[in-house]
Amino acid sequence: MTTALLPAQPAAASRRRRSLSDGRLDSLTGLRFLAAFAVFAHHFTGASPTGGVAQAPALFPYTTMGVNGVGFFFVLSGFLLAWGHRSGTRAREFYRRRAGRILPLHLAATVPCVWVFHVWGGVPWDLPSFVASLVLVQTWFPDVVPMFPGNGVSWTLSVEAFFYLLFPFVVRGAYRLRTRTLLTLAGTGLVAMWGVNWWAALHLSPSRCEWLMRLPVTRLPEFALGLALALAVGRGLRVPLRPGVLAAAFAAYTVVYVHRGAWCPEPVAAQLHWTVRPVVALFSVAVIVAYVQRERAGRRGWLCTPVMVRLGAWSYAFYLLHQTVNRLILDHWGRTPPTNLSVFTLLGVATVVVALSWAAYTYVEEPARRWWAGRATTESDRR
Secondary structure (H helix, E strand, C coil): CCHHHCCCCHHHHHHHHHCCCCCCCHHHHHHHHHHHHHHHHHHHHCCCCCCCCCCCCCCCCHHHHHHHHHHHHHHHHHHHHHHHCCCCCCHHHHHHHHHHHHHHHHHHHHHHHHHHHHHHCCCCCCHHHHHHHHCCCHHHCCCCCCCCCCCHHHHHHHHHHHHHHHHHHHHHHHHCCCHHHHHHHHHHHHHHHHHHHHHHHHHCCHHHHHHHCCCHHHHHHHHHHHHHHHHHHHCCCCCCCCHHHHHHHHHHHHHHHHCHHHHCCHHHHHHHHHCHHHHHHHHHHHHHHHHHHHHHCCCCCHHHCHHHHHHHHCHHHHHHHHHHHHHHHHHHHCCCCCCCCHHHHHHHHHHHHHHHHHHHHHHHHHHHHHHHHHHHHHHHHHC
């Protein structure tokens, strides 16, 4: 049905507000691992011809697009939070659950990272920046040392934390809006994101521009897009999307994007760069909706297999640990010359990180989550 574009009846709206979710979406769990792996591949092969741990000419520079895996995470986060939201959930309870999900493993993963990067690796740091990274506010400050303090990849958690802070209030307002209005606002946010990137590139230094595009406020349109589409699909919106076609389109876009400097006039190349985050957000939400529709229709594919679901469950640990492993290898063995045999090195290192992620999930993340949930239940009973 596509009646979601029309005003909902009050009774139906009330039922939907209890929860859009009608069961776990395994395909989205599998997609989480693919996004985390894309970020790993980007860091492993580097952002430039002289960067990373090892480069395979068959993969580089296409792996540089993997940095936008974090944009996928932001869109997915907005979608899943809205999809699983239950009306009546208090903001305090929501914050408690989110803290129990992200903080224990974040703090645990920071320990080896500090040793590898700062104690052993000698990367300069200062205490205020490190503390800011622990409490996940580092992205608000442009002059932290180093640019990604603490566990560098945790900058995305700082962005997530800001969205978590706003979510209980944003979702209440979103329930009151028509689907058409929600989608219009989400699209407007992406246009604003493009405009901010364009303005920053013309008026700010490269370092300030990079900081601005990591600022939590600047990344809100990605979360908003996921939230809007979750509500739209939950209300009955259907979009004819095929994952294979989307994958092929994104592959073609990636080829053009990474070769934009050589293939396109300078103004076009600049616009491709300034629009990459909004474009990736649109691809991301299209893939998410495509797989949600397939799974709800009973068509479970390879992303729903036990292996992919397990990898998706470990993906948070994989994300938090991968750059520490990369740095350890780089400091111990150094950067290797580019060769396509590096593909096997990449896969081997990824296997090591997966094993560490399993251990972190099994012995840190899940026990801490259960303890946190049990503590919350005990406190609730006492009241």
